[in-house]
Amino acid sequence: MEVWVQQVVNGLAIGGLYAMIAVGYSMVYGVLQMINFAHGDIFMLGGFAGYLTISSLNHTAFGQDARFAVIGLALLAGMVAAPLAAVIVERVAYRPLRNAPRLAPLISAIGVSIFLENLVLRLDGGQPRYYESIFPRGGLVISGVHIAWGQIFIVSGAILMMLFLQGFIRFTRQGKAIRAVAEDQKVAALMGVNVDQAIVVTFIVGAALAGVAGVMWGLQFNQVDHYMGFVPGIKAFTAAVLGGIGSIPGAMLGGFFLGLAETLAVQALPKGFTNYQDVVAFTLLIVFLVLRPGGMLGEHLAKRA
Amino acid sequence: MIRFRPVAGHRGGWLSSRVLWLGALVALVLVGAACGSKKTTTSTPQAGGTTAASDPYGVIRIKKGQAIDIGDSAVLSGSNAVLGEEQQNAVKLAVEQKGAIKGFSVNVVPGDDGCGDAAAASAVANRFVSDASMAGVIGTTCSSGMLAALPIYNKVHMVAISPSATSGKLPQQGFDVFFRTAWNDDNQGPAQAKYVKDVLKAAKVAVLHDDSAYGQGLAAAFVKGYQDSSHQVVSNDQITANAPDYSSFIARIKAKNPDFIYYAGFFPDSATLLRQMHQAGLSVPFLSGDGSYDPGLIQKAGKDAEGAYVTRLTGGTGPQTKAFDSAYQSKYGNVNGAFIAFAWDGANILLNSIDKVAQVDSQTGDLLIGRKALRDAVAATSYDGATGKISFLKDGDREPSGLKLEVAKVENGKFVVVTQ
Missing domain, CATH: 3.40.50.2300 (Response regulator)
Incomplete structure (x- = not known):
């Protein structure tokens, strides 16, 4: 029993990261009906921004407690660098194709993804970079179940950011504009909504979450490399679809669900098949889509299609 | 869900730009073909006045003034990149120490085989076998890559000496171009x-x-x-x-x-x-x-x-081991990776074998390396290296005597x- 609880803890931690990345996929899809396949690489850039911050600031010089400031700065760096890249990508690779056939921006996104991966490969070399272990080690032990500080940090961070995001989308003027553009771009424009601006803000918000997720990823798993965004990107996309693409709570739900599915699969799979965890996760995706194409919270999509 | 929305007014512009793109593409293909053809002219075995020219597997002809290429198939990106970098350093060190072979300089051509990535290892192998001046290969770094690459090297009888692919499956594949300086798992x-x-x-x-x-x-x-x-x-x-x-x-x-x-x-x-x-x-x-x-x-x-x-x-504790350690250390820093010395030994075996079988064509001044002669020279290796005495079994595996954990x-x- 204890081991299953432990697996749930592990699943929630990785799921929180998927959830934060998934939001970016979902929001962009909601507004542009486009799958932004470069989103995983925006996440990667966030991870690198955090790495550069931590490695250039010598935290030991300012005493033990300075590391919390360094962690905060790293998160901030991810939150700034990733949106910056996303804005440039949107301007250069997506906006010119807004009226093109649906497949064009998709292909463009794949191109951007390959470009970003190779850019970092060229600039930084193929060697992975290791985050310094500045995050507090250890954690809580509750009747044999270990919950690392890092895991608590990820899950609470993810939930907190989702709440902020929900508030932003619900209650601010800019959030209202994004919802209007998602509903109907043309009508929104006629009503005086600045469509371009709303779309850019959508990219910024999604990328900010991905950037933070990139830094958290580095803090938790301590490695960043040019290719780190690919698999999490695909998984976050899966999570977004599972949850109902276009829906922000759906993306979060999907992320946690996928994380749990992966870790529980490792526990449940018979000896000799433990590395089939991804097979389980993606089979789940297919089954889910066949039975419920809109995902968990996907009424939004059903209406549109 | 997917709707196509061509923009009517832009048809003409779109079409003309497509023609432009097509033109650019054709130009690219032509440039590529021109580059390719320059290389392939040297690949056919030609009759010369020497015995190397009659090698049953064909002859590598290095034009006078050009360099002998040595392939280095290693993992150079991703999580395992350190292993490939160490391999590359060791190969380069061996090449540098050896100097020119019969007046021909040696050039190390790197290829990133991505360790366990069969597609990447095959791509590197295909690139290497199409290089007409390539004599042999050090690599791959990992066993999975070697499994994928061996059939390709075997097709053109190009020797591949891995310093670190240790899987027991490899010698069982039955390819006579396979050798390794690492011991079987x-x-x-x-x-x-x-x-x-x-x-x-x-x-x-x-x-x-x-x-x-x-x-x-x-x-x-x-x-x-x-x-x-x-x-x-x-x-x-x-x-x-x-x-x-x-x-x-x-x-x-x-x-x-x-x-x-x-x-x-x-x-x-x-x-x-x-x-x-x-x-x-x-x-x-x-x-x-x-x-x-x-x-x-x-x-x-x-x-x-x-x-x-x-x-x-x-296996090595002799003077070669110390000489290598200090040479590597002074150039690249620490020599702690498990396979560095194995890569250096592998490169030396390849270089020595080339030296043994290569002949200068008296008429053209080109260097001729018989592929079968080279393979047989590698197979007959008896070499005292940084990792101990090296000779190969019939299946290309390293003779296991003298090893210890x-x-x-x-x-x-x-x-x-x-x-x-």
């Missing part, structure tokens, strides 16, 4: 098992491997040597290589109460396992094989690497050898 696994039983005294081991050709083979060899009436393998699971999160695997094996963790795979994943073992409060000794015997393990795992054991097979333990951020 079937030697390492049982030796590790004996050490874990006799010295570390573990009775309940949890085995993990990364499901690569290397990890699978080594783990199987370990389990075979370890299991008996008083030594139990409590779990034997495969993990997904290069994944960031193994916490779920660790929770799974922790529930089996092992008193020892054995892992067959590469250092980045070892480091991740060690970090997350700590996080999960699983504090039992950990041992891994030569794929993890790299300073990268300590770099990545930090404090969590303390106390971990790594092993490799060694070296066990190192991480202490204060360094590998400390604990066996003698």
